[in-house]
Amino acid sequence: MEDSPGQRIPAEAAIDRPGIERAVVAVPRRTTAAWTTALVLVALALSAWVYLPVTHVYFWADDFLNLVDLVARDRLDFLLRPFNGHNLLVWRLVCLIAYGLFGIRAGPHYCLILATHLLNVALLFVVVRSLTGSALLACLGATLWGTSPVGGAAITWYSVYGQVLAAFLLLAVLTHVTYRSAAAGPPSGHAAWIWSACMLLASLCFGVGIGMAMVFPVVLLLLRPDAWTRRVQVVSFALPLVTLVLYFGLRRLYAYIAPISVLEVWQMIFARACLAGAPAVLGQLLGFSVATSVRGFAMAPRTYPDAASVVAIVAFASGVVLVLAYGKPDLRRAALAMGILALGIYGVIAVGRASHYVVFHVAPARIAAQPHFHYAGTIPIVVLLCLMIEQVARLSHRAASVRALALGAGIIVGILGFARSGFVIEDHRAARNYVATTLAEIGAAVAARPPGTTVYLDNGVLPVSVRGQMLTHAVLPGRAALFVLVAPSGVLDGRRVRFSEPDPNVFLSYQDLAPKLGALIVPPWEVPPPGPAVAPER
Numbered sequence: 001m002e003d004s005p006g007q008r009i010p011a012e013a014a015i016d017r018p019g020i021e022r023a024v025v026a027v028p029r030r031t032t033a034a035w036t037t038a039l040v041l042v043a044l045a046l047s048a049w050v051y052l053p054v055t056h057v058y059f060w061a062d063d064f065l066n067l068v069d070l071v072a073r074d075r076l077d078f079l080l081r082p083f084n085g086h087n088l089l090v091w092r093l094v095c096l097i098a099y100g101l102f103g104i105r106a107g108p109h110y111c112l113i114l115a116t117h118l119l120n121v122a123l124l125f126v127v128v129r130s131l132t133g134s135a136l137l138a139c140l141g142a143t144l145w146g147t148s149p150v151g152g153a154a155i156t157w158y159s160v161y162g163q164v165l166a167a168f169l170l171l172a173v174l175t176h177v178t179y180r181s182a183a184a185g186p187p188s189g190h191a192a193w194i195w196s197a198c199m200l201l202a203s204l205c206f207g208v209g210i211g212m213a214m215v216f217p218v219v220l221l222l223l224r225p226d227a228w229t230r231r232v233q234v235v236s237f238a239l240p241l242v243t244l245v246l247y248f249g250l251r252r253l254y255a256y257i258a259p260i261s262v263l264e265v266w267q268m269i270f271a272r273a274c275l276a277g278a279p280a281v282l283g284q285l286l287g288f289s290v291a292t293s294v295r296g297f298a299m300a301p302r303t304y305p306d307a308a309s310v311v312a313i314v315a316f317a318s319g320v321v322l323v324l325a326y327g328k329p330d331l332r333r334a335a336l337a338m339g340i341l342a343l344g345i346y347g348v349i350a351v352g353r354a355s356h357y358v359v360f361h362v363a364p365a366r367i368a369a370q371p372h373f374h375y376a377g378t379i380p381i382v383v384l385l386c387l388m389i390e391q392v393a394r395l396s397h398r399a400a401s402v403r404a405l406a407l408g409a410g411i412i413v414g415i416l417g418f419a420r421s422g423f424v425i426e427d428h429r430a431a432r433n434y435v436a437t438t439l440a441e442i443g444a445a446v447a448a449r450p451p452g453t454t455v456y457l458d459n460g461v462l463p464v465s466v467r468g469q470m471l472t473h474a475v476l477p478g479r480a481a482l483f484v485l486v487a488p489s490g491v492l493d494g495r496r497v498r499f500s501e502p503d504p505n506v507f508l509s510y511q512d513l514a515p516k517l518g519a520l521i522v523p524p525w526e527v528p529p530p531g532p533a534v535a536p537e538r
Contacts, residue, residue: 042139043143055110061159063157063159072488072518080254091162091205123168131334137403140411144385154375170199171379172198174223214348220236223333270355280364286346291304292304295309297417342381451493452495456499457498490520
């Protein structure tokens with residue numbers, strides 16, 4: 001049972017027979033709605049099957065850094081501070097609310113991420129159904145994207161949750177834009193304001209949101225040619241300029257609150273100096289996105305680029321040509337819109353990562369094979385894939401059969417590929433065990449001292465299983481960084497707790513920027529001798 005394009009609640013189904021002009025047969029609305037709901041549930045069930053283990057994932061590396069900043073820094077400092085070229089105000093606001101609700105219990109945080117991902121799957125279903133007119137292809141696209149192995153890098157890493165939020169805002173806007181495309185009359189200026197505001201918020205969730213906002217006016221023009229009233233034009237084409245002004249303006253504003261880190265400054269310098277390398281990185285990002293979207297669990301990042309990836313890319317490019325050459329205007333415009341959206345998303349990533357290629361001589365293919373770059377970027381690629389299948393179906397005498405075959409083959413191949421892939425979500429159990437053990441040891445040491453005293457403990461160095469390969473001890477300073485998450489006041493059971501740190505770069509650097517953490521860290525010469533010499537609290 002298929003939906004005819006352009007209907008929000010289809011009341012008819014088309015039957016194609018060789019040599020017979022298309023006939024229209026009435027289908028009860030209730031039956032169509034039940035069929036569509038069942039297909040949505042299929043996509044959601046398969047996506048949940050693959051990613052349900054995310055609810056057992058624990059924090060790791062940058063996750064702890066963000067949580068420590070949330071607790072130890074001034075709230076405005078935390079919200080506005082740039083990180084790795086991103087403005088993260090919206091994501092950090094969500095993080096702040098979630099921390100207030102869940103604390104450092106990782107389970108509820110990752111349940112929130114999974115719920116957002118499943119919501120994105122449902123929204124993508126609506127977008128594909130609106131663009132192709134097919135609930136079957138909508139189920140295929142939502143399932144392919146919702147179960148994609150590269151999506152796990154964002155879903156299973158709390159620090160990348162901002163990309164999931166940016167994808168949600170994008171899909172919410174695309175849902176509204178495409179779902180209303182069959183409605184009579186152009187959209188109002190009010191709708192344009194809402195769409196632009198959502199895209200602006202996406203730019204404050206993660207870096208890819210900037211790319212979404214920059215190309216959105218063109219995407220809107222292609223998807224909704226009827227939208228171009230004067231008011232909609234003014235609002236939409238102001239969006240890229242406002243996005244850039246907001247991006248650089250917030251960075252300038254933060255400089256009045258606290259110094260921007262040296263690493264952040266160098267990243268901006270490298271990004272401007274290495275723009276010539278961005279096209280090479282962009283090409284590989286798009287190639288990896290296409291290859292992994294087509295191959296799914298049959299592809300591992302370490303195999304890219306291989307012969308099968310090249311075949312997948314060539315086949316995908318041929319499908320794009322087919323749509324552009326033979327497709328009706330609706331499919332051609334949708335294909336162009338998705339292509340431009342993919343260029344916008346991956347273009348921002350390419351600009352940010354070109355320095356790795358130019359300065360550090362990292363191969364563009366290796367840069368592109370980082371899975372956490374591809375959660376949002378694969379959305380337009382998967383939609384393009386569904387548009388290609390729809391075009392093949394329209395050229396066929398058995399359109400419904402082509403769509404059904406594509407869905408069936410996609411689900412069967414996906415399930416078999418997942419079962420044989422050995423796909424495992426890293427739950428960072430070692431980090432969970434270390435944090436639990438360390439906090440228990442601190443609690444026992446504190447309980448052993450009389451109430452009202454100050455307890456001095458060695459700060460130590462966090463293992464790689466907790467802080468990751470990239471974070472140094474100076475950035476995530478030992479056991480004090482864990483303790484501040486559970487006792488920001490520095491007091492536990494009526495006893496002050498302090499951590500002895502021999503590295504002056506550590507105990508000096510946090511005094512002003514993160515005062516709650518700085519108050520916990522003291523140099524060794526401030527630690528009194530053991531035993532009765534421990535002074536009571538004044």
